[in-house]
Amino acid sequence: MSSSASAVSPAGRLRAPDWLRDPKVWRTEVLAGLVVALALIPEAISFSIIAGVDPAIGLFASFTMAVTIAVVGGRRAMISAATGAVALVIAPLNREHGLGYLVAAVILAGVFQVVLGALGVARLMRFIPRSVMVGFVNSLAILIFMAQIPELTDVPWAVYPLVVGGLALMVFFPKVTTVVPAPLVSIVILTVITVGAAIAVPTVGDKGELPSSLPVPGLPDVPFTMDTLTTIAPYAFAMALVGLMESLMTAKLVDEITDTHSSKTRESVGQGIANIVTGFFGGMGGCAMIGQTMINVKVSGARTRLSTFLAGAFLMVLCVVFGPVVSDIPMAALVAVMVMVSFATFDWHSVAPGTLRRMPAGEIAVMVITVACVVATHNLAVGVVVGSLTAMVVFAKRVAHLAEVTAVLDPDGSTVVYRVTGELFFASSNDLVGQFGYATDPDKVIIDLSAAHIWDASSVAALDAIETKYAQRGKTVEITGLNDPSARLHDRLSGELAAGH
Numbered sequence: 001m002s003s004s005a006s007a008v009s010p011a012g013r014l015r016a017p018d019w020l021r022d023p024k025v026w027r028t029e030v031l032a033g034l035v036v037a038l039a040l041i042p043e044a045i046s047f048s049i050i051a052g053v054d055p056a057i058g059l060f061a062s063f064t065m066a067v068t069i070a071v072v073g074g075r076r077a078m079i080s081a082a083t084g085a086v087a088l089v090i091a092p093l094n095r096e097h098g099l100g101y102l103v104a105a106v107i108l109a110g111v112f113q114v115v116l117g118a119l120g121v122a123r124l125m126r127f128i129p130r131s132v133m134v135g136f137v138n139s140l141a142i143l144i145f146m147a148q149i150p151e152l153t154d155v156p157w158a159v160y161p162l163v164v165g166g167l168a169l170m171v172f173f174p175k176v177t178t179v180v181p182a183p184l185v186s187i188v189i190l191t192v193i194t195v196g197a198a199i200a201v202p203t204v205g206d207k208g209e210l211p212s213s214l215p216v217p218g219l220p221d222v223p224f225t226m227d228t229l230t231t232i233a234p235y236a237f238a239m240a241l242v243g244l245m246e247s248l249m250t251a252k253l254v255d256e257i258t259d260t261h262s263s264k265t266r267e268s269v270g271q272g273i274a275n276i277v278t279g280f281f282g283g284m285g286g287c288a289m290i291g292q293t294m295i296n297v298k299v300s301g302a303r304t305r306l307s308t309f310l311a312g313a314f315l316m317v318l319c320v321v322f323g324p325v326v327s328d329i330p331m332a333a334l335v336a337v338m339v340m341v342s343f344a345t346f347d348w349h350s351v352a353p354g355t356l357r358r359m360p361a362g363e364i365a366v367m368v369i370t371v372a373c374v375v376a377t378h379n380l381a382v383g384v385v386v387g388s389l390t391a392m393v394v395f396a397k398r399v400a401h402l403a404e405v406t407a408v409l410d411p412d413g414s415t416v417v418y419r420v421t422g423e424l425f426f427a428s429s430n431d432l433v434g435q436f437g438y439a440t441d442p443d444k445v446i447i448d449l450s451a452a453h454i455w456d457a458s459s460v461a462a463l464d465a466i467e468t469k470y471a472q473r474g475k476t477v478e479i480t481g482l483n484d485p486s487a488r489l490h491d492r493l494s495g496e497l498a499a500g501h
Contacts, residue, residue: 032300033310035184044082045207051087052094055208058082060215061283066312068274070305074266075251077302079292093235100221105232106285110275112240117268131363132387134350135370140290141346148335159332166336181300183337190333205327210319215281242381243287250288294341362394396427403428405435415444421451424459432462438469450481460493
């Protein structure tokens, strides 16, 4: 159930994907796609409003993103569609220059993502520590929950029992059967109740008019000049970075949930291709959606590309064919689904008292800073960058004191051996110069680096400064025990850094 791609049988023949061979997998994927499609509609409309475009633009983007990424993406079962992060980036461009420039920026952002993906930007994911990842997950859960608050304020009183009822259905229905996803059951039952009893509550239709036809491809309505390129390039590059970061972090999260590996390079290129296709169909672009991905993977149990493809396909079918029915779905039903997703997404173990007692203070600080930045800015990229930089500072501070120097004087008093232990880099080497007895040491000094490693020019400069201080007193220094990489770096830079002192 972990792959939707055709596998090769032992006899060498192509084997049908799991969802074709196993009816249970097929049912899970189809129903998951339907639930995600229903959850995408109000989100896409809301993000369209943020970007300042017609709701159809966001819905078209969600359709083309999901369908395209299902084929070209690297992470199975992950949902990509129109997102708030992308909407925030490109909204100023739409306000100042119009829809044509926005669409052109989406296409250019896709090109940037393909190039960045081909250059291996996905490999930078290895430098994001676990504490940032936990902060990312928890902040996403908080943002998902906060996004539901406007739907619960200044609304008819009937909304509240509907939300509670929806949550109760999603908690208890799986105890009866898991054949049908609980969120889908909740949405259907609450819709039947509100329509049958004529309960006046906000509905999906109140968010905006659904499109009545499929999108058609075309070129953006902009002059193809250098002025246009210089206008859209900054927005396109910012969108490319934000989209890639959010998508790669989401892909990494799904990897951990499903205990499977995905190609982050293919995902990066796939996001670019999906945005290019979306731009040519007049959409507002997008990236991975954490909330809908959690509905698909964690709540509904989907694991293949079929659910992603069907989420996009069902979205258009629901809008174009069943628009009047979908418009009657109460927002309370979708709010209940998203509240359940937020609780399922949050890493409750990370804030348990026992975990916090055992966790180093620096790790907790990184997690809290990541969450605070994301919640304050509503920008996942800002939180991840600030959190990662904080983690680097914490790490540098922690290892800065790991370089130790011990001195052993020969019995005859003619030689002193300084044994240096640890990692020598800009932080740890700053204190190195002050740990030698220049005035009192004998004429011959040996610095043994067999238990150390030189990482940068700062360390070489520190060793040069030590040799200079001894030379000024007529004493000789011999550096021994360098491993091969340290020796090469020392030989290349030693004596060339004096201008820095």
